Amino acid sequence: MLKDISFGQYYPTGSILHRLDPRVKLLIMLAYVILIFFVKSYIGYILFALMVISTALIARIPLKSLFRSVKAVIFLVLFITIINVFFYKGEGEALWSWWKLAVYVDGLVFASKMALRLILLVLGPALLTYTTTPMELTNAIESLLSPLKLIKFPVHDLAVIMSIAMRMIPTLMDETDRITLAQKARGADLDTGNIFKRIKAMVPILVPLFVCAFRRADELALALESRCYDATPNRTTYRVLKLKGRDFLFLIMFLVFMAAVILDVALPIYYPCDATWIEGFYDNAFFSLFGL
Amino acid sequence: MVAISFKNVSFTYDSDEDNVVLALSNISFDIHEGEFVTLCGGNGSGKSTLSKLTNGLLLPDSGSVEIFGIKTTPDEGDKKNKRIYDIRSTVGLIFQNPDNQMVASIIEDDIAFGPENLGVPRDEIEQRVTWALKTVGMEEYRKHTPTKLSGGQKQRIAIAGVLAMKPKVLILDESTAMLDPEGREEVLETVKRLNEEEGITILHITHNMDDCVYGDRILVLKQGKLAFDGTPQELFLNADLVRTCDLELPPIQNAVYLLNQNGIKIDDYIQDEKELARKLWQLKQKI
Ligand SMILES: Nc1ncnc2c1ncn2[C@@H]1O[C@H](COP(=O)(O)OP(=O)(O)O)[C@@H](O)[C@H]1O
Numbered sequence: 001m002l003k004d005i006s007f008g009q010y011y012p013t014g015s016i017l018h019r020l021d022p023r024v025k026l027l028i029m030l031a032y033v034i035l036i037f038f039v040k041s042y043i044g045y046i047l048f049a050l051m052v053i054s055t056a057l058i059a060r061i062p063l064k065s066l067f068r069s070v071k072a073v074i075f076l077v078l079f080i081t082i083i084n085v086f087f088y089k090g091e092g093e094a095l096w097s098w099w100k101l102a103v104y105v106d107g108l109v110f111a112s113k114m115a116l117r118l119i120l121l122v123l124g125p126a127l128l129t130y131t132t133t134p135m136e137l138t139n140a141i142e143s144l145l146s147p148l149k150l151i152k153f154p155v156h157d158l159a160v161i162m163s164i165a166m167r168m169i170p171t172l173m174d175e176t177d178r179i180t181l182a183q184k185a186r187g188a189d190l191d192t193g194n195i196f197k198r199i200k201a202m203v204p205i206l207v208p209l210f211v212c213a214f215r216r217a218d219e220l221a222l223a224l225e226s227r228c229y230d231a232t233p234n235r236t237t238y239r240v241l242k243l244k245g246r247d248f249l250f251l252i253m254f255l256v257f258m259a260a261v262i263l264d265v266a267l268p269i270y271y272p273c274d275a276t277w278i279e280g281f282y283d284n285a286f287f288s289l290f291g292l
Numbered sequence: 293m294v295a296i297s298f299k300n301v302s303f304t305y306d307s308d309e310d311n312v313v314l315a316l317s318n319i320s321f322d323i324h325e326g327e328f329v330t331l332c333g334g335n336g337s338g339k340s341t342l343s344k345l346t347n348g349l350l351l352p353d354s355g356s357v358e359i360f361g362i363k364t365t366p367d368e369g370d371k372k373n374k375r376i377y378d379i380r381s382t383v384g385l386i387f388q389n390p391d392n393q394m395v396a397s398i399i400e401d402d403i404a405f406g407p408e409n410l411g412v413p414r415d416e417i418e419q420r421v422t423w424a425l426k427t428v429g430m431e432e433y434r435k436h437t438p439t440k441l442s443g444g445q446k447q448r449i450a451i452a453g454v455l456a457m458k459p460k461v462l463i464l465d466e467s468t469a470m471l472d473p474e475g476r477e478e479v480l481e482t483v484k485r486l487n488e489e490e491g492i493t494i495l496h497i498t499h500n501m502d503d504c505v506y507g508d509r510i511l512v513l514k515q516g517k518l519a520f521d522g523t524p525q526e527l528f529l530n531a532d533l534v535r536t537c538d539l540e541l542p543p544i545q546n547a548v549y550l551l552n553q554n555g556i557k558i559d560d561y562i563q564d565e566k567e568l569a570r571k572l573w574q575l576k577q578k579i
Pocket residue numbers: 305306313314315333334335336337338339340341342
């Protein structure tokens with residue numbers, strides 16, 4: 001059941017994107033996520049959508065698989081869209097109204113943009129995880145954080161922790177499935193009743209899951225020690241990251257894209273329709289992002 | 293050369309004051325380089341404790357443990373044993389659950405973990421990964437994730453991960469207990485080959501007496517004491533001892549034992565069904 005969330009699944013095709021330096025991909029992703037919060041116009045969203053789609057094509061990832069990652073957040077998107085459509089207080093005449101609900105043009109615009117933003121916000125990181133193994137990401141983070149070693153920040157330990165966490169996610173998911181089935185076989189009722197009943201029904205799943213996880217952690221600690229973890233400060237790394245021509249090519253392409261988006265953000269004057277609700281924008285954006 | 297040497301080793305778990313357990317008492321034995329030794333014992337007999345003492349995860353309360361002549365305990369005045377990592381890279385420990393021994397999501401990264409920790413240069417790590425994977429017969433899985441493998445394959449990867457540290461001794465602590473019969477055979481055949489071709493000393497810990505046929509020497513632990521040290525043949529001829537150690541005889545040996553109990557005397561060591569049938573036939577001829 002949990003495995004439907006394709007978020008965080010590597011999709012190996014061996015494309016140039018897969019072979020790109022994970023640090024470059026990670027930095028681009030970070031810039032992408034930050035940038036998307038500044039976009040206000042449809043043109044901006046179209047730029048982003050084009051970028052995502054062309055990246056997916058280059059990576060040879062079927063769009064169908066890519067959009068599966070949106071499935072995980074589809075309810076959140078629908079919920080936020082509906083709230084925004086009916087509760088957004090726009091200027092001028094309402095298109096439709098009843099009791100406290102009213103639909104304005106601005107509301108429709110805002111809601112559609114919010115939905116686009118959320119979807120794009122999921123697609124970007126999904127593309128990253130489709131084309132980059134968790135191990136590569138860990139290496140990238142370790143490499144990007146390595147200057148912090150100078151101030152004695154345990155960068156390497158952090159990297160090992162992340163690596164193990166990612167390694168354990170599928171294992172723990174399998175375990176959750178197994179425990180769920182075992183409890184169902186004993187007559188546990190997990191799928192009916194109100195939300196509180198269902199949360200309560202999770203307890204017999206969570207308790208054994210935690211017990212198992214701690215037992216695993218115990219054994220893992222022994223295994224780490226047996227494999228000489230922390231033996232020497234002069235640890236070597238098997239995967240050495242090195243920037244190649246293609247990495248610079250993609251960096252430049254992304255910078256061009258970024259310039260286009262910034263231009264679009266900085267010149268809202270060309271799209272007067274957006275200027276009207278710019279005031280309430282930031283409150284609403286965050287308001288909506290966190291669920292209500 | 294003596295690979296593992298226990299001299300009068302005792303170990304007590306006493307971190308919890310209400311529950312002090314004497315896990316091992318006065319254990320002595322030597323395992324020579326190149327031997328394939330099986331260590332049997334019932335649940336809680338101290339097998340895992342013994343394996344952890346062997347690579348310095350635990351230190352003996354009294355007595356000494358030496359690996360190729362190096363003591364696991366720190367020298368007089370030192371807080372930490374300076375050569376502990378020499379010991380740990382010499383004695384590779386494989387645990388029961390392969391899932392709990394892998395640290396990376398890609399097999400080659402996992403295998404590189406040990407040599408990375410030891411500061412082995414990159415080129416050599418590459419060679420070691422290739423060699424280790426080949427030795428356990430898993431070359432084609434180099435870039436795969438471990439999650440989709442069978443239990444036997446995962447355990448072979450765990451072995452490769454330890455092999456990459458170039459150990460001289462491998463200890464398998466019930467590493468076949470969770471596997472199906474095929475997986476068990478896969479792993480034990482691999483280990484047998486490592487013993488014969490690479491000359492790696494093996495200490496295979498198990499509570500399944502069926503596995504004993506792989507080794508040429510058996511140690512039996514009984515409530516923290518060494519109850520037997522000899523060949524499988526000798527052990528099976530002493531069926532009463534096996535039974536008092538909470539162990540189960542393999543089916544054939546059990547049949548022989550029951551026959552003996554019921555007045556059909558068979559004193560020789562019987563290896564398999566055919567031999568038993570022949571023996572019974574001979575006995576019948578005599579009547
Ligand atoms: N961490 C621990 N703390 C306290 N007692 C322990 C601990 N680990 C093992 N024991 C006890 O020590 C004895 C030997 O355990 P162990 O070596 O794990 O046996 P085996 O591996 O043969 O099943 C058992 O009685 C067990 O309960």
